[in-house]
Every structure is written in C-alpha cells, then in structure tokens.
Amino acid sequence: MGLDLTPGDDTPLVARGEALFTRGDIRARADDLSAAITERGVSRVLVRSDDSALIFEAIDACDRAGADLFIAHTTIAQDRIEAICAEHGIGLVLNGELDWRSTTQTPADGRIYMMTSGTTGMPKVAGHSLESLLAKAKAGVKRRPDQGGRWVLTYQPTGFAGIQVSLTAALWGGLLITPAERTIGGFYHVSRHWNGTHISGTPTFWRSFLMVADPTQLSLAQITLGGEAADQPTLDRIRKAFPDTRVTHTYASTEAGVVYAVHDGLEGFPAAWLESAPSGVALRIKDGFLQIKTPNMMSGYLSAASQPLQDDGWLATADLVELAGDRVKVLGRDDNTINVGGSKVYPLPVEALILKQDGVIEARVYGQPNPVTGALVAADVVLEAGADEKTARKAILTACREALPAYSVPRSLNFVDKIAVSAANKKG
Template sequence: MATRDFALELDRFADSGSLGDGLARLEGRSVLLAVGDMAKAAAALIELDGVARQIVLCPPGAGADSLAALARAAAADALVHDADAPAPQIDITTRVACRLPLAALAAPRAARFVTEWAMPTSGTSGPPKLVAHTLATLTAAFHPVAGQRWATFYDIRRYGGLQILLRALLGAESLTLGDPNDGVDAFLVRLGEAGATHISGTPSHWRKVLMSGEARRIAPQRVRLSGEIADDATLAGLRALYPNAHVEHAYASTEAGVAFVVCDGRAGFPASIVDERGEVALRVVEGVLRVRSNRAALRYLGADAPALKDCDGFVDTGDVVERRGDRYLFVGRRGGIINVGGAKVHPEEVEAALNAHKAVRASRVFARKSPITGALVAAEIVLRDGAAADEATKRDILAACRAALPAHKTPSFLRFVAELPMTDGGKVARHG
C-alpha cells in the first residue's frame, strides 16, 4: 500500500505498528482518528480494529470545531493524532500519536471487540450525519480476489475510499492512494508506475482523467465509478479511452452501503432489479429510491439522531429516480432541487443534457438568485479539446438543451471555465 510519501508492507503488521505502546491505552475506547497522510490512517485502522470499541474516521483537513462535533456525536474518549503535526485542540485527554515507518510491537495485539467504524456522510443534501458500520457491513458487498492492483481517487476516510482499502486488505496485491497536494496528472503518473489494474473514483474524478494529458499513463482492466450520477457521455468517453477495460458504475451511499453495480455501459439501472428478492432489496417510493441490505449502516450517531431505516428496514436514499421504458434513470437529489418560479429542476438532469453535447466535457449546474422567480438555472462548462469558447458554441449548446429539456430547465446563464470546483469527496460542488 502506498501514498506519495509512505509505503506500508501489510505483512509487517503481525509484529509492527504505528501506535506503539499507546495502543494499549485505546482498548475499549471510542477513538477519534485524525491524522494527515492516508497511509497513517490505514495503519491506525488496521491496529485499532478489534482493540477499540469504536473508530471515528475524521475527514482530512477537518478543523477543531468539526472534530469536536464528531467527538460529541460519537461520545469519543480518545484521540489518535499525527505525530508530525500539532494535536487538534479538542477536549479529549487520552491521546496517542501515530507515526511511520512502522516500529516493532512490545507485545502481541489482542482483539477483544467487534469494533464499530463511524464516519460522516457526504453532506450532499444538508449537514453531514455520523453513521456507524461494522467490518461485516462494510465488506458484505464483495469477495476478495488475489492479484488485483487497486487504486482510488477517493480518500480512504470516506465510504467510497474505505471500500477500496478493505478490498485491498482482503485480497489485492497492492493499493495506490492519492495525496491532497497531488493533481490528477501527478497521480496518473504514479498509477502508471504502480501498474494499477483496478481504479475507482467519482464521475467527476474520471472527467478530470478524460481531460488529462497523462490519461494514457494507465491501462486499467477495470474502471469503477461511484458517488455521483454516471452519465452516458462520461461512460462512453472512458470506453473509448480504455477499450480493453471493463467500465462499471456502482450505486452506494454511506448509509445504504453498496446496493448494486451496473456493468452494461449505460446510465441508470435496469428496472427489473427493483422489487427482486435477494441480498439487496430496492423500492421506489414517491419517486425516491430505498434500499434494504446487510450492507447498510447500523444507525445514525449523536443526540436526537433520526432513525436510519424505516419500519421495514429500508434506507431512504434521497435519490430521485424516474422510470423510462425498462430502465430507471437517476434524476438528482431530493434536497438539491432548484426552484424556478415553483417549478422543480434537478441540477443533475440538466448536466446530463449539457454533457451529451459533442463540445462539452463536463458541466456544473447550480442556482442563481432571481428577484422574479426566486432562482434561475446557471451552468459552467468545461469544453472538449478543440472546441471554441465563443458565442456560437454557447448558442449551439443552449439550443441542444432547449431541444432536450423544458424551457425552465434550460440554463439562463452559461459560462466556459477551465475546471469545475469539487468537494473534498470528489464530487461537483453545488454552490453558486
């Protein structure tokens, strides 16, 4: 397992660790894990599972206020921090430093707990919530396969990246992780040098790959998209760039777990899998997808936390879907609607129409305030190489949108940009 600055040899964990004598002080505690490099986070996770009662995975770069809020929600009573940086100023007395390279253990580890793994949701539609998983729920969606060289654009302290870390720990040959200071070009160079065969990221990550001059540094066997709606244009672009790769998109969320994987190269998912009986059950209730499975989180954490599941055990995902023929297509988030004079607009639906244009590589749709309608639809466009950023191109894109969408969904404002803003989780940032 390797990041830009560290490499971990996993077979060394039998007699080595990153927490030293401090591991014994963490036994049975709820531990806030707040370190920098992902290799350190991975090392601490390996050591804490079975020793700590609960691990709280803190997002990278979280400030003291955010860490304190996570600690309160999880009733954390211990902190693992980075030995190479000042410890966060929060009210936790028991503190253990995490450092690399690994050092020999003074005594063997003893696993006595079924550790809960707690992590915040992405916060796509409102403030993040803290949810609790176990290793069983986190790994129920996959079976380890030896010899795969995995890599991910995700941070492993988020659900999508943690899934790839656990896949790697259970069977892969190697795992290559990114760094917040790496651009996509530098990461692709490292992936090529590592010979990565299986690579995961959000559609936004992969659109950056499609725009990168280093995209051919890699020759993946499997390209996996998750975390956002995968549109036909992005899927087609990846198939063209990597014709020997299996391109798939997975539907998953921190609360619901991994629900299904779509392998037919098309956006959305077959309607036939709804109401099927099996490990995962799907329902569409008032246009919103619900999921029940043994992969879902156990519960939300914190005072006054809402119920995670309904009376039948289904998680309300908040993702709006629409049936078109034999297929369901994702329309957008229930909480992300733009209200244009009382008419509802899902940004993702408009982006799909924009991305279908031959000149468009990627787009971002968001609300712009209007004194008359309350909001208008605005869009930013990243053009494909060779497309002219002029008024003629703009008119052509908007004409294609009008042909595909009702008038209130067509962007009233459109501008060309070099790149789109992304959240720390690798998704398109929705703020205006």
C-alpha cells in the same frame, strides 16, 4: 477475521507517492497501537488523517483491541472534532500522533463509525461493523479470478468509498496506491509509476482524468464510477478511451454501504431490479425517491434527530429517480433541485445533455436567484482547447430547447476554465 495482516509479511500494501509500506510494516505498527489501547483501557478511538497506512493501522489495532473506531474527514473543522470526541467518549485521537484524551469511557460495541462531510453542520455518524464493510470485498474474492491488482485511491481515504476501495485492495492481496498530492496530475503520475490496474472515481473525476490521461500509457483492468450518479456521456467517453477495460458504476453511501454495481455500460439500473435485485438487496421507489434494504447498511446514526431508517426497515435516500422504460435513472439529490417558479429542475439530466455536445468536457448546472421565479437555471461549461465559444453556445442552447421544457433551459451560460470540486472529487 478482520484485515488478516501477518507479522513479517513483506508484501506491499500501500504506496504513497513513491514510498512503499508492507503488510508486515502496518501489522507491526498496529501491534504497538493495539497494546497501547488495551493498556490504557481506551474503548473508542478516532482517526483523522488522509494517510491510508495509518487508517489501516487504526482499523487493525482497534479490531484486535476490541475498541470502536471513528473515521473522520480531515476537512471537518477542529471544533466539530472536539465536540464529537466529547459527546462520544473518544479516548485517543490519531492524526499522525497519539493524542490521548481523559474522558469518561463509553463501552465499545465493536463498530466502525463513518461520518458524512459535515459541510453544513455537525457531521452525522453512521455505525457499521468491520464484517459488513468487508462483506462486498469478500464476495468479490469468491467471484473474481483477478485478485491482487494495484488500486489507485482517488476518493477521500476517510470517506465510505475510500474505505471500501482500501479494504478491497487489502482483502484481495493488492496494492493501494495514493499520490503525494491529491491532484488530477498526481493521480495520473502514480497510476503510471505503479502501473495501476484498478481506478475508482466519481464521474467528475473521470471527466477531469480523461483530459490529462493518455490511455496508451495505462494498463487498466477495471474502471469504476461511484460517489455521483453516472451519466451516459461520461460512460461513453470512458468506453471510447478504454475499449478493452471493464467499466462498472456503483451506488453506495455512508448509510447504505455498497448497494449495487452495474456493468452494462448504461446509466441507471435495470427496472427489473425493483422486483429482484442482486446480492440480497431490495430496491423500491417511494414518492419519487429511491429506498433500499441491504444486509450491509448501517445500524443507524449514532445520534441524530432524524433517522433515515423507516419503521419497516427500509433506508430512505435523498436521491430522486425516475422509471424510464426498462431503466431506473437517478435524477440527483433532492437538495440540488432547482425550483423555477414552482417547477422542479434536476441538474443532472441538463448537465448530461450539455456534456453530449461537441467540444464540451465538463458542465455544472445550478440555480441562480431570481426575484420573480425564485431561481433560474444557470450553467458553467468547460470547453476543449481551441473550441469556439459562439458555436458551442448555439449548439448547447439549441439542444436544450429541443429536449427540455422551457423552464429547464439555462438562462445563463458561462464558459469557464475549470469547475471547482470538493475534496471528494465532486462538484459543489
């Protein structure tokens, strides 16, 4: 049934800055776009924009025209976009204008193609159906009484998490709120201006948001963390700031779709889920990595030399995990592991330990090249205004030395004003 946008419906769907776009507005634009796609016989369309109204228009129009839709991040370089268009027979590029392309048409297969970031090369393209993307939201509509809502979009609108939040808001009859400027101040402004009730964001986003937000000025019914592994200090800070708000952290990816949601306020997920996970999902640990089976995962990469789908149907992730008592904890991605003289250091547990210390509001742990050991552990730390660096340094190093093996203790500890984040509100 798709987005089920009704002609003439004056219910607001997207707030961008202080402007409103109704469901009827977007349906009317989608009608025109669908007709143009059909008239020109285009089978594949690519949208490259952070305008959520345009993304909704493209999803609805392509669904009704029977065309495939490729959703590309605005941060992907233009030459890579051109290569994708040429390789996959894109007949129309939407970027605020209609950029029609003369190309050999590839038959449509009813897919929405999501892309990875492409920061280290050509982005990988994962195929989903609109129904699979809508499945989690549809299940929520049946379960939850709080349909509607005003959803603040902090994720990249073109990323999997951003599309999931957008589709959920649309399916639940809610309002999707996007700032004129994607800054922490911008998110806080629109959250207050439109009285946001649902905010989803990375743990990195939430640590920054808590620096500027006055909880008494917000009316949040739901807080969700995703896009990065949720650490216990951040979960505890959110609970302290918003004691009456439901807090959830999720695991999802471009390849796997939405896998699970945890509501108990603890990092990781219950070890019992390795035997029986919710919602038809299967989870296992193999060689230290999380592997997944879920009905909503991708059909595969459109073109890639190495597929993460195993012969037995499991999806191999790059996320390292450990079984700790009755909990499975995410240690971080394999490509972030620091090799110190042959010993592996996972940044996330070190960051979590630093974040527990008084006065620390953000931390980034990374490898610093060293001619003897290959790398040493380094940390950049942001302190609260007025915190004493000497006292904080002593507390951080003491805590690390007491809790960590010697090779995991930061040898370089730098106090900085801020830590750079990507367009997806993740630490680099």
